[in-house]
Amino acid sequence: MTSIVLYCRPGFEKECGAEIQEKASWNEMYGYLELKKNQGLVFFHLHDAAHGEALIKTLPLKRLIFTRQWFVTLTDKIALPNYNRVEAIVEALGSEWQYDDLRMEMPDTNDGKELSKFCRKLAVPLRQGLRKAKILSGKKDSFNADQDGSVLHALFLSGQEVILGFSLAQNSSPHVMGIPRLKFPSQSPSRSTLKLDEAFLYFIPRDEWETRLTSGMNAVDLGSAPGGWTYQLVRRGMMVTAIDNGPMAESLMETGQVKHKMMDGFKYVPMKQNVYWLVCDMIEKPQRVAKLMSEWLLNGYCKEAIFNLKLPMKGRYSQVTNDLQTIKNAFNEHNVKYELYAKHLYYDREEITVHARLI
Ligand SMILES: C[S@@+](CC[C@H](N)C(=O)[O-])C[C@H]1O[C@@H](n2cnc3c(N)ncnc32)[C@H](O)[C@@H]1O
Known part of the structure; x- marks a missing residue:
C-alpha cells in the first residue's frame, strides 16, 4: 500500500487529515486516514498505489493549510536491528532510485525530541552508507530546494522503527519536518x-x-x-x-x-x-x-x-x-x-x- 505521511502541529491531526482527504478527492484520489493523536502525524493510505506520487505532483503543498511537510512512503514500518542500522535501511531501499538529499525526521513530541539526538548521531554514517550505495547522489552541497529532484525521508518512530519515503524538492518544505528554526531576536519586545x-x-x-x-x-x-x-x-x-x-x-x-x-x-x-x-x-x-x-x-x-x-x-x-x-x-x-x-x-x-x- 502507498501512503502519504503528513506532518502538522500536534493536536491538529484532525484538521490536517480532513484537508488532505478533501483536496485529494478533488483530484479523484481516495483513501483512508490514520491519525496519530497529539504526535503531529497523519497517514493518508491511498486505495490506488499510483496515487501517492500523483498526488504530491499535482497538489501544491502550499495549498494545504495544516500540513507542514509531507512525503510518499516507499516502505511500511521497518524494524531496525540494534547494530547495522545503516545496512538495514540501505537494503530496504534497493538500488532502483536515487535521491538528492536526506531528511531525518521524527514526531514533533517530547519523545520525538529525545529521538533527535539518536538521529543526529545516525545521520553521518547513514548519509555515507547511502552515498556508497548510490542511493543518495553526491549533490547535497550544491543542491537547493528550488530545483528538480527528490528528497529521501526517514521518519524514525523510535530507535527501532523507521518509515522511508520521498518527496519532490519543488513541492515540499526545505526544512526538516517543515519547521524553520528561527532565532528569537533579543531586541524584540515580544515573542510574536x-x-x-x-x-x-x-x-x-x-x-x-x-x-x-x-x-x-x-x-x-x-x-x-x-x-x-x-x-x-x-x-x-x-x-x-x-x-x-x-x-x-x-x-x-x-x-x-x-x-x-x-x-x-x-x-x-x-x-x-x-x-x-x-x-x-x-x-x-x-x-x-x-x-x-x-x-x-x-x-x-x-x-x-x-x-x-x-x-x-x-x-x-x-x-x-x-x-x-x-x-x-x-x-x-x-x-x-x-x-x-x-x-x-x-x-x-x-x-x-x-x-x-x-x-
Ligand atoms: C497578540 S497582540 C499583538 C502582538 C504584536 N503583534 C506583537 O508582536 O507584539 C494583539 C493586539 O491587538 C490589539 N487589538 C485588539 N483589538 C484591536 C482593535 N480593534 N484595534 C487596535 N488594536 C487591537 C490588542 O490591544 C493587542 O495589543
Whole structure:
C-alpha cells in the first residue's frame, strides 16, 4: 500500500487529515486516514498505489493549510536491528532510485525530541552508507530546494522503527519536518515577532525580497503592541504606522521609524495611498478581520497583507474555509485577480497566517 505521511502541529491531526482527504478527492484520489493523536502525524493510505506520487505532483503543498511537510512512503514500518542500522535501511531501499538529499525526521513530541539526538548521531554514517550505495547522489552541497529532484525521508518512530519515503524538492518544505528554526531576536519586545519573521520567510520567495520586502517601504501594523511585528518591519528598514490602544516598546519608538496611533484598528484609514505592507495581529473575530483585509486590498490602501485568523475551539477546518471564502468572494465580486495562501505556521498556535495580494 502507498501512503502519504503528513506532518502538522500536534493536536491538529484532525484538521490536517480532513484537508488532505478533501483536496485529494478533488483530484479523484481516495483513501483512508490514520491519525496519530497529539504526535503531529497523519497517514493518508491511498486505495490506488499510483496515487501517492500523483498526488504530491499535482497538489501544491502550499495549498494545504495544516500540513507542514509531507512525503510518499516507499516502505511500511521497518524494524531496525540494534547494530547495522545503516545496512538495514540501505537494503530496504534497493538500488532502483536515487535521491538528492536526506531528511531525518521524527514526531514533533517530547519523545520525538529525545529521538533527535539518536538521529543526529545516525545521520553521518547513514548519509555515507547511502552515498556508497548510490542511493543518495553526491549533490547535497550544491543542491537547493528550488530545483528538480527528490528528497529521501526517514521518519524514525523510535530507535527501532523507521518509515522511508520521498518527496519532490519543488513541492515540499526545505526544512526538516517543515519547521524553520528561527532565532528569537533579543531586541524584540515580544515573542510574536517570530510569527511574522516566519511568515515573510514562508510566503515571500527570497529572490523577491529586494522588491517586495525592502527598506524605505511604508507599512501599517494593526494591533501592534508591544511591537514584535513592528520590530520585523523596522529591522527591514520600513516606516511603520502602528495602531493599538496599548503601549509600544520605547526602543522601537526611538528608531524614528514608527508612528504610534492609539485607536481602533477597524477605524483607521491611511491618509495617502503609499502603504505597501499591511500586517494585522489583532485578536478579533476572524470573519471581521477577513472582511477588513479584503477591504484594504480592494481599496488600494495596501499592496500586500499578512494577517492572522484566530481558530475556534471546534470545527477549525470548516471555520478557516469559511473565513477564506469570505475573502475570495469579495475579490471575485470585484473581478480582480489575486494570490491568497494560508498556513498554520510553526510559530502559530491557535491561529493561521494568511498572505493576500492583488495581481
Ligand atoms: C497578540 S497582540 C499583538 C502582538 C504584536 N503583534 C506583537 O508582536 O507584539 C494583539 C493586539 O491587538 C490589539 N487589538 C485588539 N483589538 C484591536 C482593535 N480593534 N484595534 C487596535 N488594536 C487591537 C490588542 O490591544 C493587542 O495589543
